[in-house]
Amino acid sequence: MVATRRWPQVFTTSTPRSFAGFVLVATIAVQTGHMFEHVVQMAQMHLWDQPPAFAHGMIGRLDLEWVHFLMTLAIALVAVFLLTRWPANPACWLLMPLALWHLAEHSVILTAYLRTGITGTSGILAKGGLLNGPLARPDLHFLYNAGVLVLLVGVWAWQRRLPNPVGRSRPAFLLASAVTAGLALGLGTLVVSAAPMRWAEGPSLQAAIDAAPARSVLHLRPGLYLGPVTIRKPLTVVGPATIVGGPDQPTVTIAATGVSLAQVDVSGGDVGILVTRSIRVNLEDIRVSGAVRRGIDIVLSSAQVHSCEVSDPASSFAWGVDVVNSMGSNRPPSTIQGCRVSGGQEGIVSHASMVFIRDNQVQKTALRGIAVTEMSEGDVDHNRIEDVMGTGLYCGDRSFCNLRQNTVVGARAQPNVPANWTAGFGAVVLFGADAYLEGNDFQRVAAPGVGVFLDSTLHQQPVKMAM
Numbered sequence: 001m002v003a004t005r006r007w008p009q010v011f012t013t014s015t016p017r018s019f020a021g022f023v024l025v026a027t028i029a030v031q032t033g034h035m036f037e038h039v040v041q042m043a044q045m046h047l048w049d050q051p052p053a054f055a056h057g058m059i060g061r062l063d064l065e066w067v068h069f070l071m072t073l074a075i076a077l078v079a080v081f082l083l084t085r086w087p088a089n090p091a092c093w094l095l096m097p098l099a100l101w102h103l104a105e106h107s108v109i110l111t112a113y114l115r116t117g118i119t120g121t122s123g124i125l126a127k128g129g130l131l132n133g134p135l136a137r138p139d140l141h142f143l144y145n146a147g148v149l150v151l152l153v154g155v156w157a158w159q160r161r162l163p164n165p166v167g168r169s170r171p172a173f174l175l176a177s178a179v180t181a182g183l184a185l186g187l188g189t190l191v192v193s194a195a196p197m198r199w200a201e202g203p204s205l206q207a208a209i210d211a212a213p214a215r216s217v218l219h220l221r222p223g224l225y226l227g228p229v230t231i232r233k234p235l236t237v238v239g240p241a242t243i244v245g246g247p248d249q250p251t252v253t254i255a256a257t258g259v260s261l262a263q264v265d266v267s268g269g270d271v272g273i274l275v276t277r278s279i280r281v282n283l284e285d286i287r288v289s290g291a292v293r294r295g296i297d298i299v300l301s302s303a304q305v306h307s308c309e310v311s312d313p314a315s316s317f318a319w320g321v322d323v324v325n326s327m328g329s330n331r332p333p334s335t336i337q338g339c340r341v342s343g344g345q346e347g348i349v350s351h352a353s354m355v356f357i358r359d360n361q362v363q364k365t366a367l368r369g370i371a372v373t374e375m376s377e378g379d380v381d382h383n384r385i386e387d388v389m390g391t392g393l394y395c396g397d398r399s400f401c402n403l404r405q406n407t408v409v410g411a412r413a414q415p416n417v418p419a420n421w422t423a424g425f426g427a428v429v430l431f432g433a434d435a436y437l438e439g440n441d442f443q444r445v446a447a448p449g450v451g452v453f454l455d456s457t458l459h460q461q462p463v464k465m466a467m
Contacts, residue, residue, distance in 0.1 A: 020085045024156055027078045031149045034071060037062075038142045045138060049465050051356050052138050053120060053304050053335045065113045069106045075148055076103040082155055091154035098151065102144045115217050116238045116262045118284045120304070128258055128280045130215070205229050205243065220264070227251040227269065234258030245269035247292050247314065254281055254301075261286060270294075272310070275301045279331055283308060290314050295341070298323040298353075302331040308339040316366060318344035326353040327376075336360060347385070350376040354465070363387050367422075368394040369408070372401045377465045381405055390414050391451070392442070393427035395435040400463045403427060404438045411445040425451040429458060436462045 037057035044055035056063040079099035083092040105123040108130065112121040122129035126137040133140065200208035200218055205225040212218045214233045220241035227245035230253040231237065242265040245251025251269030252261070253276065260282040266272040272288035272295045275281050281303040288295040288310045295310030295318065303323075310320040320341035323334045333354035340361045341347040347362030351374040360383045362369040369385035371394035372378035378401050385392040385408045392408030395401035406427075413424040421428045424446025429435045436459045437450060452458055 020082060021159070023078060024082060024152065024159075027075065028149070028152045028156065030071075031075065031145070031152055035145050035149050038138075038145050041138055042142055051333050051335050052136060053306070053337065054356060054358060055138060065106075065110050065119055069110045072099075072103045072106045075099050086155070086159060089155055089158045091151050091158050095148065095151040095155060098144070098147055102141075102148065105141070105144070112217075112236075115219075116236055116260060116284070118236070118260050118262050118282050119306075120282075121260075122280075200225075209235065209237070215258070227266075228253065230255060231259050231261075232256050236260040236262070237264065239263035239265070241265070242267060245272075250274035250297070251291075254278055257281075260284065265289070266291075268314075271297045273297070275299065275303050277301060278303070282306075287311075291318060293317075294319050294322055295344075296321045298326060298334055300325050300331075301334075302326060303334050305334070305336045306338055308336075309341075310339065311342045313344040316345065319346040319349055320344055320362070320365075321348045322346070323350045323353040323355050325351065333377075341365075346371060347388075349373065350378055352376060354378070356381075358382050360384075361386070366390065367414070368392075369411075370394070370406075371396070372399045373397045375399055376401075378402075379404075379465070383407070384409070386410055388412070389424070390422045391425045391428045392445070393440070394421075394430070395433045395456075396428070396430040398432045399434075400465060401429075401433065401435040402438075402462050402465075403435060403440060405440065407441045407443070408445060409443045411442070411447075413446045421451050421453055423447040423451070425449070427451070428453070429456040430454055432456060434459060434463050436460075438462075 041055045041057045044050040045052060076099040079096045083096045086092055109121050109123045113119060122137050124130045125133040126135060126140045127133060198212060198216060198218060200220050202208045202211060206229045208218060209229060209231055212235055217236045217238060220239050222240050225241055225243045227243045228249050228251055233256050240263045243251055245268045247268060248270055250271040251266050252273045255276050255278060257278050258280050262284040265287045268290045270292045272291040275298045277300045279302040281301060283303060283305045284307060286308045289312045292314045296305060305321060321336055321339060326334060333356055335356045336348055337358045343364050345367045347365045347369045348357055348360060349371040353376050355378040357370055357378060357380045363386040365388045367390040369388045369392045370380055370383055372380060373396040375397060376399045380393060381404045383406045387410045389412050392411045393403050393406060408426040411424040411426055414422040421430050426442030426445045427437060427440060428451040430453045433456045
């Protein structure tokens with residue numbers, strides 16, 4: 001008797017030794033792992049109060065636009081393959097359009113990334129996307145992936161219940177192929193038409209901005225552009241280019257929701273970049289130098305600042321990046337990540353705002369390196385502060401702060417200032433503030449320990465934020 005190899009039971013009812021069955025089960029396994037990442041991301045956002053910009057799942061290094069696109073492309077190809085193989089399976093007819101729509105979403109997102117270098121854009125149906133739906137991108141894509149996983153399992157369950165293998169009829173195959181091709185063509189047209197691209201032309205940069213359609217991508221040619229400029233519509237402006245302003249007004253003013261600015265150098269101005277009364281603003285790979293009062297000034301707004309550099313302020317009283325009066329249920333917390341700030345009075349500071357400040361480098365400030373103050377709420381994590389006067393980290397004025405895994409190297413006392421909190425502490429908690437500190441490293445600081453003054457409290461557990 002010749003022994004025969006038995007396939008796992010999952011293949012034996014309707015598709016013995018089936019390649020399609022193997023592809024289906026492998027896809028379910030991969031999608032289950034992918035779904036687990038989205039579950040962790042939801043927990044980070046909704047249970048642990050992390051903003052979407054910091055919620056990357058278990059393996060943050062794989063939270064890349066290319067990875068998402070390729071994963072979604074693979075799922076879409078599998079969905080099309082399964083439909084053409086099993087056109088009598090109703091779950092296949094539901095899976096195919098969902099998978100292609102999900103692919104269209106990530107195609108729009110990847111296109112925006114390739115055009116601008118900006119990550120985390122909204123795509124089509126998410127809040128701030130082409131159709132401006134009610135859900136944020138992470139919540140929407142959690143539902144997409146949950147739906148895909150449920151339908152993949154549904155395809156498997158339907159095939160498994162069949163008593164005999166079901167062959168593929170040619171008319172059904174042609175119908176499935178035609179419907180798939182038509183839907184793919186329609187979604188492809190949507191992707192291609194998303195966010196039209198144009199080059200800045202005309203007598204001035206302001207004229208080019210005014211002439212650009214809303215939600216388009218305006219590319220700046222390398223070179224110098226004369227400011228000041230104001231953006232009053234949803235628009236993405238991409239360099240590389242330098243915008244130069246005078247000392248008496250902001251060089252760039254953003255006064256509209258849904259604006260992105262990337263790969264741009266800003267020189268001069270009373271304020272380098274002013275964001276006012278706006279939400280869903282992205283500043284990516286921005287360099288600001290020579291500002292008089294503020295490098296990046298976020299007022300009554302919500303913005304995501306990633307990979308910026310603020311240096312060479314024109315005044316010793318200047319602040320690098322500040323978020324002011326931006327508390328409010330209609331304004332998501334602002335995030336400042338991966339920035340380098342040098343010089344001036346304050347490096348990164350919030351006043352009456354909700355902020356997440358992470359992975360930044362601040363040096364050579366004259367008063368405070370990173371400050372959460374005036375009834376703000378903020379998480380300050382994994383930052384490095386060097387060669388500062390006064391204090392490295394500051395939580396004050398009835399603010400709520402979590403200060404974790406920060407490094408302060410070199411904090412000196414302010415000369416001729418009698419206040420205790422300016423004595424060169426690594427961290428100061430002042431004026432009725434509540435703070436939690438964990439894993440901070442203070443080296444070569446003039447005053448050892450943490451300065452706690454005037455009815456302030458150090459907590460043993462992380463402080464819960466209202467955001």
